[in-house]
Amino acid sequence: MTQQTRLVEVRQKVLKQNDVTARALRTRFHNAGVFVVSLVSSPGSGKTTFLERTLTLLAKQYRVAALVGDLATDNDAQRLARSGAPVRQIVTGTVCHLEAEMVLKALEGWKLEELDFLFIENVGNLVCPATYDLGEDMRLVLFSVTEGEDKPLKYPPIFNTADVAVITKMDLAAATEFDNAAARKSIESVRPGMEIIEVSARTGAGMSEWMELLAARRGSGRRVAPVANLA
């Protein structure tokens, strides 16, 4: 199909441009000493609740901020702002993912060197965000116990491009008859050795393990020599 072939070609050029911007962002983040974590998941997996809790806990020790993407509304930015952290909403219109250029624009006026952690919550989508690098140090893919244990098998690219899998809403595991072993087997078969954490943002279960992981990754991230500035 000729139109499809052209679509693929044009998409590849857009992706190439995205990679250039993402690389420049990554260099800026490294030079500023800010550790950047992005979050991807289906709509309704609990990204915002998890992130709100994360920001609130981290803010006791660190300087934190967040960007959040949605097709419409600034509901999530308002929710996250309750943590006290600076938050900006990126409204994507009909675009099903964030792009590096959107992140770049949203950061305007922020002094990155005054931050320890920056979080980027992507649009709720288990497909489109997979191929867009945002310059982040670590990408989380979240999925809730209510979604079914085979999500990793059905959406392999997003699990392949993420660093850590977060199983959310663990407080509903019993009510949904969640099969933990099956979920872990799904993740393992798509991305062997992937780090997995289990949380309930509602009860707070697993959050201290998550805080430790973040601190450790940020520490090891800082030990890496910054790459040359390509911006």
Next chain:
Amino acid sequence: MTQQTRLVEVRQKVLKQNDVTARALRTRFHNAGVFVVSLVSSPGSGKTTFLERTLTLLAKQYRVAALVGDLATDNDAQRLARSGAPVRQIVTGTVCHLEAEMVLKALEGWKLEELDFLFIENVGNLVCPATYDLGEDMRLVLFSVTEGEDKPLKYPPIFNTADVAVITKMDLAAATEFDNAAARKSIESVRPGMEIIEVSARTGAGMSEWMELLAARRGSGRRVAPVANLA
């Protein structure tokens, strides 16, 4: 951004081609006397469980079949086949939605005039499927009580292109402190007057109301004079 403009242009041509194929499909469906229902939702909203139950109930009175789309695996086709209905999996690879052309190919060899209902379960995605007509008579958008009451506000295009909203996993409403009034208000503000049904495929609640709605829509659909064959 020039690449973005080109991307939009090429996308529009692909959509135009999709509309031509979808229109031909719709004519075929009408002429064959089969009522076609598509289902869209986030990953993990319970489309497959809801559809499995629907097929099982309908099969007592009607001739039913289903197509199901996923990036990878034929897990859903296997689950749906337990209903006894003919089912085919459409594997989309990295494509985040079904297109009319994929439906056309998947139907090869099936005698549509021997069916009363055909269901098409889209890839789990609240963004991409919105703009692709599949020739269906009715489109359902599903969202579960675990996903948050503001999903319609955050993903307006998919609600705008659907005919009926189905709130799923009602058996978890109490455990998730689901705010029914807020959810209905969200739907109403995006798509005033949209029909809403509440179900629990697990307990069976709401399924008889759903069966009545299907029968009524199919009945009224059949009363419409078939449009000229454009295929």
